[in-house]
Amino acid sequence: MTNKYTVNIILLSFFLIISSSCSEKKKEIKLKKEKTKVGSVYAMLPFENNLPKINKTEEKRLQNTIQEFYKKVYIPNNFSGSMLVAKNGHIIYESYRGMSNFEEKKPITAETPIHIASLSKVLTATAIMLLIDSKQIKLDQKVNTILDDLPYEDVTVRTLLNHRSGIRNYSYFTDKSSEWSKRDTLRNSDLIPFINKFNVNLEFKTNSRFSYCNTNYALLALIIEKVTKMDYRTAMKELIFEPLDMKNTFVFDLKKDSKTASHSYKGNKIRYAYNYLDDIYGDKNIYSTPRDILKFDMATYSPSFLNKELLSEIFKGYSYESKGTRNYGLGIRLFEWEDGKKMFYHNGWWHGNTSAYIKLKDEKATLICLSNKYTRCTYRLKLLSSLFGNYPFEIKSREESLE
Template sequence: MAFKVNIKLLLHLTLLTICFSCTEKKKALKTKEETKVGSVYSMQPFSGNLPEVNADEKKKLQQTIQHFYDKIYVPNHFSGSFLVAKNGHIIYEKYCGMANFEENDTITATSPLHIASLSKVLTATATLLLIDSKKIALDQKVNTILTDFPYEDITVRTLLNHRSGLRNYSYFTDKNNVWNKRDTLHNSDLIPFIIKNNIELEFKPDSRFSYCNTNYAFLALIIEKITKMDYHTAMQKLIFDPLKMNNTYVFDLKRDGKTASQSYKGNKIKYAHNYLDDIYGDKNIYSTPRDLLKFDMATYNPAFLNKKLLNEVFKGYSYESRGTRNYGLGIRMFEWEDGKKMFYHNGWWHGSTSAYIKLKDEKATLICISNKYTRSTYKLKFLSSLFGDYPFEMKGKDETLE
């Protein structure tokens, strides 16, 4: 009798387990569906509970970072934003200078600054969301999406990893004054201009690496074509809004030219806008370190991208020449012989410079954005050695960084 009761109990528990499993699967599917914009997955915030650095270690890190900041940025009269975080928790941040020197508009934690080519990381992410949503394929030819695109063998992947062979739009529109610089250049002008002027490729697609802004201007057009939204709206709905990046937006020259933070030379002379200032995808995203930290942490969410696609993002594609630098899908990297990698992206447009470092193994995030020209922005990489075994040496108080 007892044996029969146990069998019944076992069957009952099995049924409960099956039902629970089905319920959890339905919840997971529902959650994924709720992250869609139309039929495209949008990003989800990181929902994990990662520990903060303990108080003693945090104090030591803050002292070292403060010394670094005083040594590198203060002498350059830095104007911008600076943040270092671990596991999504801010260890150190600093905001100084002016978003607009003429109007004494002070830079704060909520002041969006032009992140220049760091915008490529976000454009690549939107493209990857389209791929993960099966709206396009990574190795799909661009001319099957943008039907008037004149090059046969360029794929989405070769746009993402800068192996397309495209020429830089800032050069071929400037050559021989073929573009009237009184007219603002737009993304939509690129294909007609290329066809009209018979602009040839620099090299055969996927034969070598050449960093080129044109790649990302075309990725922005792909995003628009597939989402049926303008790039500004698509980025807002796919990335900025879901992650509550409330101080991040895509710049529009007519709308934001006078109100956005300005860009300056090292001597505080303001850069005037020119005919290239309305091209987006490769640049023209304004953001803050806190918002970019939200983005960085969201890339650790298991629902960010499928595992196979994620592996494609963080691997190098260009090995034609020896060296430690490489490029993945929308991210730069150092690759060392011991297998260690460091992921990053820098930016520079007019007087604005930016640096974003993603230490995946340690879940550390380093961000620096300046709106007054300085190359010291890129020295941020020296702080990576505080979190892991990275070959960038922090010198003593009386020594310079090399």
Template sequence: MTFKINIKLLLLFTIITICFSCTEKKKALKKKEETKVGSVYTMQPYENNLPDLKSSEKKRLQQTIENFYNKKYIPNDFSGSILVAKNGHIIYENYRGMSNFEEKKAISSETPLHIASLSKVLTANAIFLLIDSKKITLDQKVNTILDDFPYPEITIRTLLNHRSGLRNYSYFTDKKIIWNQKDTLQNKDLIPVINKNNVNLEYKTDTHFAYCNTNYAFLALIIEKITKMDYRTAMKKLIFEPLGMKNTFVFDYKKGTKNNSQSYKGNKIKYAYNYLDGIYGDKNIYSTPRDLLKFDMATYNNSFLNKKLLAEVYKGYSYESKGTRNYGLGIRMLEWEDGKKMFYHNGWWHGSTAAYIKLKDEKATLICISNKYTRCTYKLKLLSSLFGDYPFEIKSKEEGLE
């Protein structure tokens, strides 16, 4: 008799769970339909309130991180910003140095700094929104989107995971016979330059991994072609505005550089802008740790992307060489034999360096941005051991992730 009752209760619980799940899916779908720009889904702020740490635990972590910061960053005369959060709640943040040393403009929580290749993470997510909106497909050939694109085997996926075989644009436009460096190179120039000079692939598409900025310059062009908006506007409408990233923008070389945070060598000599500063998608986004935290948390929304696409984002694609390092779609990753993964992306452009670490299992976010060249930015990974079973020690002398 008890067994029959338990079976009935189990069936009732299963039915209720299924109904609840279906209701939640319908709500998520409705939410996505309501938050579109034209016919393209936009990112939305994280909709759940996750618990904050207990005050005693937070205080312990703050003290540990503060000691780490004082030991690793202060001696390097760090100029920039750092933030560590759990469940979207900020545990620790620090801002020091100058966005402009000549004019003595101090860096604060609202000071946008150049995030260099962290821009790739944001560009990739704009592409995911287009895929999720059924405007393009992950394995669509690029030459079906961009006119005169000369490489028939390259797909959107192989741009995202750096397996396209493309040459880095900075390696073939540095020759005067190919490009006059007095002129600022722009994304729209890449296809004409490649075709005019018969620039071949560096290797056959999808045979191995090779990190290449050109991939993301073309992804930016795809965003423009599909949305019928320039990249700056598309990123603003699809990601920055919906998430309330008020201090995030795409750099516009044509509007001048005076009001932007400057970039410096380690000895505080300012970097001059050059002919490559007009390319976007792979770089040229300015942001703050607080804004990037909003972005990171938004990726945990049930309504963010369909599960199939999300699974494609966070898996490794390149196993030609043994080791823990790999690359997903728009995100670097470390994979260990026990199945543990850590997702991250670093950046470096002129004197600006940046690090973003996403601990998915623990919902912890670590962000560091510097506008005066230093490699201590990349030591941020050592703090991951505070949140999970990651093989790093705070006392380690490692310089960090490449």
């Protein structure tokens, strides 16, 4: 009897040890799955897409409507670029037309990276939020505690992200030939020395109002470099592009990529020449595809992407000095309507490249349009939001546009 009792106790103890060990291993595997670090910084993780597809009837209806919209809006404008619409991460519609290089007749395909212009800000802001989530910097930390020589005392990481810093646009304060020769390529590392040398004052008191400014994001790129101890191109690759399998996304390097990257054109197909501002990054200079951007968009729904409090800081407006429906969060634009409905988006324009990215959070719908030949029809993409939710846009209203 005693022997049986002893044996049972031993077996039970053994079972509990094994069970506990398995449980700990599962927790460890889960933790690894939830958070992956590059050095001391969390990297993004892909969203495991278990969200349902829409039914075939609804999918066909949407495809027909979008195709008709595309024929009426994009084809008459001789659109050159790419467009994608997805729901729950599943592609409903995509189209690729035009040339990445008209001179050599290289067609745009699903794998052709196009300059996404200021849509790059969304990705730069994301890298900064990863640094904050990893406790490497703080959202309200003063920037001059990171970038030592920045002369502006009250500028914080947050005010760079939401364009309330008051810093002037680098394309304006470097425009005088007596101060910067346009024969010399301007780089991110030149900005703070230039500001100090020529005593470039703030345009307005920090955090007193909103003013969209590319310098903010060029400085955020410098913060990424300082904190990660990697150049911006490498940091973006390791923190975002590679983990999300964004194979056709890269940060442009003027010396290495000027001959091979997709070119930029005026509306009459005359090619834009590169200029002295074409090597600044953070605010622009990311090339990507709609499929890669969709991977990024879905990854922001992953439970492991940022803590909830930090995530909520991104998707709220910070500028209410004047009444209106438009606002800006942290690296994302907002429409806010009186009924409480919100739409998140970001547009871009650089040389002949225009871009539009729309994130319908409530419906988990993603709309992306990229063009390398100048056209404003890229921005009409917002009209398609009414197919997915109660958004106040009419597809028939062809004159609507996002600024």
